[in-house]
Amino acid sequence: MPEGDTIFRTARALSRALTGKPIIGFRSTYPLLTRFNDDTPLAGQTVEQVESRGKWLLIHFSGGGTLATHMLMSGSWHIYRSGERWQQPRGNMRILLENSDYIAVGFRVPVAKMLRSQELARAARIPPPEIDVLSESFSAAEVLLRMMTCANEEVADVLLHQEVMAGVGNVFKSEVCFVTGVNPFCKVNSLENEKLMALIAAAQRLVAATVIEDSGDTIVTYRGRKRRTTHEADPGASLWVYGRAGEPCRRCGEGIRRRIQGPDARVTFWCALCQPMADGTEVEG
Ligand SMILES: [Zn+2]
Numbered sequence: 001m002p003e004g005d006t007i008f009r010t011a012r013a014l015s016r017a018l019t020g021k022p023i024i025g026f027r028s029t030y031p032l033l034t035r036f037n038d039d040t041p042l043a044g045q046t047v048e049q050v051e052s053r054g055k056w057l058l059i060h061f062s063g064g065g066t067l068a069t070h071m072l073m074s075g076s077w078h079i080y081r082s083g084e085r086w087q088q089p090r091g092n093m094r095i096l097l098e099n100s101d102y103i104a105v106g107f108r109v110p111v112a113k114m115l116r117s118q119e120l121a122r123a124a125r126i127p128p129p130e131i132d133v134l135s136e137s138f139s140a141a142e143v144l145l146r147m148m149t150c151a152n153e154e155v156a157d158v159l160l161h162q163e164v165m166a167g168v169g170n171v172f173k174s175e176v177c178f179v180t181g182v183n184p185f186c187k188v189n190s191l192e193n194e195k196l197m198a199l200i201a202a203a204q205r206l207v208a209a210t211v212i213e214d215s216g217d218t219i220v221t222y223r224g225r226k227r228r229t230t231h232e233a234d235p236g237a238s239l240w241v242y243g244r245a246g247e248p249c250r251r252c253g254e255g256i257r258r259r260i261q262g263p264d265a266r267v268t269f270w271c272a273l274c275q276p277m278a279d280g281t282e283v284e285g
Contacts, residue, residue: 005134007057010052010057011051013079014050014059014077018047018050018104019047019049021046021047022099023043023046023097024043024100025096025097027096028094028112029095030095033067033095036065042061045062047060047099048061048062051135053127054127054167055166055167056125056126057077058120064117066116067112067113068113069109070109071109075106075110076109077106077107078105080103092108093105093107095109127162130142130143132166132167133208134207134208138204143165144200146163147188148196152189154184154185154261154262155184155187155191156173156184156262156268157266159173160262160264165200167203170267171242173268174240174242175241176203178240178241179206180202182195182198183270183283184268184270185259186277241271244269245269249274252271254271254273255285257269257284259285272285
């Protein structure tokens, strides 16, 4: 599943291609989208904003509608110049938006809906900007309140709850715990508020570091990129603990542990020496 930083990059690229320009063509294989377009044609409307909210990508139109898409495992957005050869078969196209310069194609996007503003505000599964680690409106205080409603859950699981804090995926979950020195299997209520705030700050810092402007004003289609939370030049050596089971900790040399965690059975990596349990117990890897 794409992490929040992937969606953020996609939103940034789409924003460059679409924002402020009138739509001249719209197509979709989804009946609900084409019906919306029949009632309220998108052609002639302007794209006002493109934003990511956690794993959702939102395209806001001047007519008041918002196209909300979620990529799940399979979906991606590409941007082409008109006449440029597509990198996926035509049959994978689900949504197409065209302006005078670009064609934005949503390939195999599994979840797509058009929402009017009241519907967007009520859409419980789309996180508000205050809890999106990459949003300018991000509020650590709001996230802290939401974390504290999960007092009896293990902290690494809570980092994945998109309704608590949006944008941290399974890779960053382990990395955020490591850089904060927090054991991923600690219950939220075993941690001081300052420690929870440190986790939130680390989540924001690490995810933001992966989306630092690196493409100037050019339009790029996101094609995957190594995530990086250390400062090593070698991209293969770019993460502190994720994917490094049995390898020495980059800080203390202890073997990195790996364990399946939580109701969704997601893999977690940690260093038992750098990230001790608050009560001194040991979690087996
Ligand atoms: Zn260590």
